[in-house]
Amino acid sequence: MAISSRNLHLLRSSLRVRPIGTRGFASHSSEPISFSVPPEFKTRSPPYPALLTRLEEVRQILNRPLTLAEKILYSHVVDVEEAFAGKNDHIRGETYLKLNPDRVAMQDASAQMALLQFMTCGMDSTAVPASIHCDHLIVGHEGAKQDLQASIAVNKEVFDFLHSCALKYGIQFWGPGSGIIHQIVLENFSVPGLMMLGTDSHTPNAGGLGAIAIGVGGADAVDALTGTPWELKAPRILGVKLTGQLNGWSAPKDVITHLAGKLTVRGGTGYIVEYFGDGVQTLSCTGMATICNMGAEVGATTSTFPYTDSMKRYLMATRRGPIADAASAVNNLHGYLRADIGAEYDQVIEINLSELEPHINGPFTPDLSTPLSQFGEAVQKNGWPSKLSAGLIGSCTNSSYQDMSRVASIVRQAKEKGIKPKVPFFITPGSEQIRATIENDGFTDIFLDAGAKVLANACGPCIGQWARDDETAGKSNAILTSFNRNFRARNDGNPATMNFLTSPEIVTAMIYSGDMAFNPLKDKLIDANGNEYLLEPPQGDELPPSGFQQGDLEYLPAIDPMPVTTAEVVVSPTSDRLALLEPFEPFERKELKMNVLLKVKGKCTTDHISAAGAWLKYKGHLENISNNTLIGAMNGETGEVNKAYDFDGAGYGIPELMIKWKSEGRPWTVLAEHNYGEGSAREHAALSPRFLGGRMILCKSFARIHETNLKKQGILPLTFANEDDYDLVKGCATIETLDLLQMLNNPDAGSGVITLKVTNQDGTEHVIETKHTMSKDQIEFFKAGSAINYIGNLRRQRQGLEQQT
Ligand code: SF4
Numbered sequence: 001m002a003i004s005s006r007n008l009h010l011l012r013s014s015l016r017v018r019p020i021g022t023r024g025f026a027s028h029s030s031e032p033i034s035f036s037v038p039p040e041f042k043t044r045s046p047p048y049p050a051l052l053t054r055l056e057e058v059r060q061i062l063n064r065p066l067t068l069a070e071k072i073l074y075s076h077v078v079d080v081e082e083a084f085a086g087k088n089d090h091i092r093g094e095t096y097l098k099l100n101p102d103r104v105a106m107q108d109a110s111a112q113m114a115l116l117q118f119m120t121c122g123m124d125s126t127a128v129p130a131s132i133h134c135d136h137l138i139v140g141h142e143g144a145k146q147d148l149q150a151s152i153a154v155n156k157e158v159f160d161f162l163h164s165c166a167l168k169y170g171i172q173f174w175g176p177g178s179g180i181i182h183q184i185v186l187e188n189f190s191v192p193g194l195m196m197l198g199t200d201s202h203t204p205n206a207g208g209l210g211a212i213a214i215g216v217g218g219a220d221a222v223d224a225l226t227g228t229p230w231e232l233k234a235p236r237i238l239g240v241k242l243t244g245q246l247n248g249w250s251a252p253k254d255v256i257t258h259l260a261g262k263l264t265v266r267g268g269t270g271y272i273v274e275y276f277g278d279g280v281q282t283l284s285c286t287g288m289a290t291i292c293n294m295g296a297e298v299g300a301t302t303s304t305f306p307y308t309d310s311m312k313r314y315l316m317a318t319r320r321g322p323i324a325d326a327a328s329a330v331n332n333l334h335g336y337l338r339a340d341i342g343a344e345y346d347q348v349i350e351i352n353l354s355e356l357e358p359h360i361n362g363p364f365t366p367d368l369s370t371p372l373s374q375f376g377e378a379v380q381k382n383g384w385p386s387k388l389s390a391g392l393i394g395s396c397t398n399s400s401y402q403d404m405s406r407v408a409s410i411v412r413q414a415k416e417k418g419i420k421p422k423v424p425f426f427i428t429p430g431s432e433q434i435r436a437t438i439e440n441d442g443f444t445d446i447f448l449d450a451g452a453k454v455l456a457n458a459c460g461p462c463i464g465q466w467a468r469d470d471e472t473a474g475k476s477n478a479i480l481t482s483f484n485r486n487f488r489a490r491n492d493g494n495p496a497t498m499n500f501l502t503s504p505e506i507v508t509a510m511i512y513s514g515d516m517a518f519n520p521l522k523d524k525l526i527d528a529n530g531n532e533y534l535l536e537p538p539q540g541d542e543l544p545p546s547g548f549q550q551g552d553l554e555y556l557p558a559i560d561p562m563p564v565t566t567a568e569v570v571v572s573p574t575s576d577r578l579a580l581l582e583p584f585e586p587f588e589r590k591e592l593k594m595n596v597l598l599k600v601k602g603k604c605t606t607d608h609i610s611a612a613g614a615w616l617k618y619k620g621h622l623e624n625i626s627n628n629t630l631i632g633a634m635n636g637e638t639g640e641v642n643k644a645y646d647f648d649g650a651g652y653g654i655p656e657l658m659i660k661w662k663s664e665g666r667p668w669t670v671l672a673e674h675n676y677g678e679g680s681a682r683e684h685a686a687l688s689p690r691f692l693g694g695r696m697i698l699c700k701s702f703a704r705i706h707e708t709n710l711k712k713q714g715i716l717p718l719t720f721a722n723e724d725d726y727d728l729v730k731g732c733a734t735i736e737t738l739d740l741l742q743m744l745n746n747p748d749a750g751s752g753v754i755t756l757k758v759t760n761q762d763g764t765e766h767v768i769e770t771k772h773t774m775s776k777d778q779i780e781f782f783k784a785g786s787a788i789n790y791i792g793n794l795r796r797q798r799q800g801l802e803q804q805t
Contacts, residue, residue: 112578239349240275601635
């Protein structure tokens with residue numbers, strides 16, 4: 001087909017491919033001197049001049065004060081005119097933005113599928129700087145050295161695959177033992193004003209250093225990796241005003257555990273949480289990262305903080321002085337890294353840090369928040385175990401130098417009193433830098449002397465990679481962790497383990513009591529001589545007085561690795577860990593007709609849809625990992641877990657029935673309740689249902705990342721217009737869309753109604769209305785069969801056009 005040069009231009013601009021060879025942030029050659037950084041910092045410093053120019057264009061159109069989050073996000077919009085002109089007050093919560101993120105980070109479990117998808121696009125290099133982090137596949141058991149060796153041996157094939165992809169496409173490779181994705185990002189890449197995507201739901205951790213960092217699925221990451229604009233509905237802005245100053249036992253963790261209790265796991269959905277107020281200036285940079293990290297638990301798109309002196313100190317301490325200078329200049333001269341005076345938030349919550357007491361959240365959900373002073377009573381009232389069985393601190397959040405030094409001050413006090421922890425105590429340093437620094441400063445010896453086990457610099461128990469041998473599987477018990485998420489079975493795979501989240505300081509105090517009702521603010525411990533004593537509140541340093549140690553330098557990748565196009569990415573055809581991807585079938589352009597395979601009842605997180613733990617090893621093998629699909633979900637009609645019923649009443653495991661219906665050519669749908677897919681940015685929770693024949697998910701509401709992931713994989717996500725209609729539909733019912741084609745042909749879509757005809761097995765019929773949020777691009781993904789198919793089609797068209805011209 002002959003294509004005009006104008007069409008070629010349109011096609012190019014719709015793809016906005018960053019030319020290979022100029023990978024990285026925008027050129028700094030014409031920058032004012034105050035924004036310039038030495039060459040070795042260029043790929044780690046946002047293109048401030050270009051961002052300021054675009055922000056000025058945004059201001060011209062919107063003509064109103066902007067919040068910090070709006071400034072950073074809107075200055076990364078690809079086409080300001082297209083995004084904002086004529087929209088006036090209809091931006092937040094309504095307008096889809098096409099964005100050019102500056103950077104991508106991927107953890108080993110999700111990177112496999114992201115890279116397998118990226119490979120199908122046929123590029124020689126990533127369009128933006130990117131990094132891979134080997135952290136999720138390391139099991140915590142004996143201790144760092146042994147666990148690392150064992151996990152490398154078991155996962156060698158996957159690590160080799162990731163390493164070869166990194167080499168071929170010019171991606172930074174942070175190998176096993178180097179640390180956890182978000183801690184390494186904070187130490188190396190997060191910068192005020194940066195916009196980045198990460199294939200992990202706790203990517204917002206980088207907001208502690210003033211970035212807009214968003215957790216996404218691998219297919220979204222491929223947008224950024226290929227230079228294709230990434231689409232996001234402009235979030236609403238939730239302002240959290242902090243006043244006062246933390247003191248005593250209260251810690252940054254308490255800001256977010258308290259906020260989670262107020263907002264619930266759905267309260268932040270569709271929002272960016274933006275902190276402001278005098279209290280912000282009193283927080284450490286790593287403390288703010290902790291707060292942003294766990295903002296994922298309220299469903300927020302991300303969280304961020306304005307530029308502070310503590311951010312500057314942290315940038316300097318992590319050997320990024322020139323970037324700190326550039327950020328200070330851009331903020332002092334243009335106010336880019338703070339909200340405008342008079343900027344309006346959609347909602348404001350105020351927290352007085354001076355009055356904030358420690359909180360403990362859980363079990364099984366991060367928003368069940370109890371102030372420490374009421375926790376003992378809650379333990380009794382709810383029949384939670386009265387004894388603690390283990391305490392765990394660290395992970396990607398709460399493993400900062402400040403956290404560790406405050407914990408060490410408690411352990412030191414206990415040692416002086418001659419007492420040891422009453423339960424096993426585990427410490428997970430977030431990175432090799434943290435490990436080396438706490439070792440250098442004597443904290444590791446203090447912890448080991450107390451009998452603690454220091455695990456590898458990796459996720460370990462936080463993601464179910466905990467080879468726990470102190471408790472019998474299935475036995476009810478309580479653990480306290482300073483992690484960020486506590487869904488059932490998340491840590492040790494035991495659904496009877498009640499997992500509570502709190503600050504590392506409170507975890508540490510509690511292990512010396514072993515009593516779940518212990519309150520270190522008022523309850524006394526007994527020293528080695530039988531005398532009672534009260535622990536002093538923890539003390540610590542924000543940053544290491546003698547500087548951060550880099551540790552094993554072999555972990556450090558090249559700062560800006562160049563692609564080696566001749567490098568080979570080898571995937572064995574007989575591997576059970578990795579398999580190349582086959583594209584999904586494109587949409588057949590006729591109304592959908594499918595059957596209800598399952599009605600899910602209650603909480604259904606991505607852990608329920610695509611379990612982690614032992615299944616993590618199959619992340620790169622879609623067929624194998626799909627055998628875990630929805631095995632944690634409860635059948636709403638029978639109350640059974642992992643049970644679905646065929647037309648003849650025969651019962652199957654949920655994935656077994658999916659496989660059976662797929663082999664019979666029977667498309668299916670799943671019905672669910674609220675916040676379906678909350679939790680991790682796990683795209684397998686969308687990929688596996690699609691692979692096994694799912695065409696639609698119909699629920700009362702979705703978690704943001706999961707809804708996007710479904711759209712990216714060609715599954716239609718719909719919500720009930722009337723929630724009570726959930727009760728009208730029965731298992732095995734036939735559902736037909738009545739006006740899907742009309743919606744797909746509507747170029748102005750973005751939201752609307754789709755009507756379904758439901759025919760239950762008993763012959764009862766209902767016509768119900770559902771709602772969709774498919775944008776114009778997402779409609780194209782659906783038609784193409786998936787977002788990756790769509791990007792691949794565009795690239796092939798572009799290459800064809802370039803050959804013609
Ligand atoms: Fe790893 Fe846990 Fe952090 Fe996720 S939340 S990156 S699993 S440490």
